[in-house]
Amino acid sequence: MAENFVxxxxxEEKVLTGGLRESIKYWVKMxxxxxxxxxxxxxxxxxxxEAERLSEADFQKRFSKTEEKEPEExxxxxxxxxxxxxxxxxxxxEKNEFHSAEYEFKNALKVDESSVKASLGLGQSFVGQGKIExxxxxxxxxGENEELYKEENKHTFNELGISLRKQEMYDEAVKNYHRxxxxxxxxxxxHYNLSLxxxxxxxxxxxxxxxxxxIEMDGKFEDAKxxxxxxxxxV
Numbered sequence: 001m002a003e004n005f006v007x008x009x010x011x012e013e014k015v016l017t018g019g020l021r022e023s024i025k026y027w028v029k030m031x032x033x034x035x036x037x038x039x040x041x042x043x044x045x046x047x048x049x050e051a052e053r054l055s056e057a058d059f060q061k062r063f064s065k066t067e068e069k070e071p072e073e074x075x076x077x078x079x080x081x082x083x084x085x086x087x088x089x090x091x092x093x094e095k096n097e098f099h100s101a102e103y104e105f106k107n108a109l110k111v112d113e114s115s116v117k118a119s120l121g122l123g124q125s126f127v128g129q130g131k132i133e134x135x136x137x138x139x140x141x142x143g144e145n146e147e148l149y150k151e152e153n154k155h156t157f158n159e160l161g162i163s164l165r166k167q168e169m170y171d172e173a174v175k176n177y178h179r180x181x182x183x184x185x186x187x188x189x190x191h192y193n194l195s196l197x198x199x200x201x202x203x204x205x206x207x208x209x210x211x212x213x214x215i216e217m218d219g220k221f222e223d224a225k226x227x228x229x230x231x232x233x234x235v
Contacts, residue, residue, distance in 0.1 A: 007028065007030070008027070009026070010028045010063050011026075012062055026039065027039075027040055027046035031053070031220065033056065033220065034053045035053065035054040035059040036053055037052045037054065038050055039158075039159075050158075050189060053189060078112065082108050082115055085108035085111065085118070086117045089104035089108065090117075092104060093125060098125045101124075102122060102126065102129070105119075105121040109122065114145060116147050116148050119141070120142060120160055123138035123139045123163060124163060127163070136167055136169060139163055139167065139172065143175060151184075157177070157190065160176055161173050164197070165200060174201060174203075177194035187217075188224070191213045191214035191224075192224045195207040195208075195214065195224070199227065204234065211228040
């Protein structure tokens with residue numbers, strides 16, 4: 001399949017709790033033999049932020065088209081309202097309209113206080129306004145939100161981890177990635193991100209362990225190799 005591969009947007013459909021379905025789109029490109037999945041911006045272009053790396057077999061399994069699909073269950077009015085408000089907040093964030101984004105994310109949380117996307121967006125809107133203590137409080141609470149650690153929210157782990165590291169909340173970032181790895185033990189990117197948080201918190205030996213795991217899972221993971229080399233030069 002690799003020789004016929006065309007870089008671009010690929011869509012994955014996941015079955016959620018209760019039989020609900022969610023479609024997630026990624027920008028996919030090749031890096032050697034690995035299929036690299038990157039998150040999308042609102043305009044459909046790649047953010048450049050890596051989500052996962054897959055082998056050809058895993059890529060075909062997850063992104064191959066199926067002939068028959070079960071009908072999708074409709075969202076409740078509350079879910080539709082929540083998603084609409086989150087979307088509005090995300091649009092404001094793209095425009096650096098942080099105060100307006102805060103307003104929309106807060107309204108979304110009034111509809112669904114457990115919304116992972118709304119909580120993450122609210123924290124990021126606080127960062128944009130320089131409300132660092134408020135942001136830290138939101139990110140810390142989000143790390144305790146059980147909804148975050150469901151498979152359908154896996155794509156938010158990196159965003160939360162990056163936000164936590166930027167605010168130097170390294171212990172929270174480590175805790176977040178440890179729980180994420182319990183959900184998916186075979187994802188090299190999660191192991192790499194955990195090692196980054198450990199590195200920044202000064203836990204070099206443990207960071208090396210998880211970097212070694214990431215490289216063992218993906219021998220072409222160049223960022224992991226670079227970080228491992230950097231750590232080895234410091235210890």
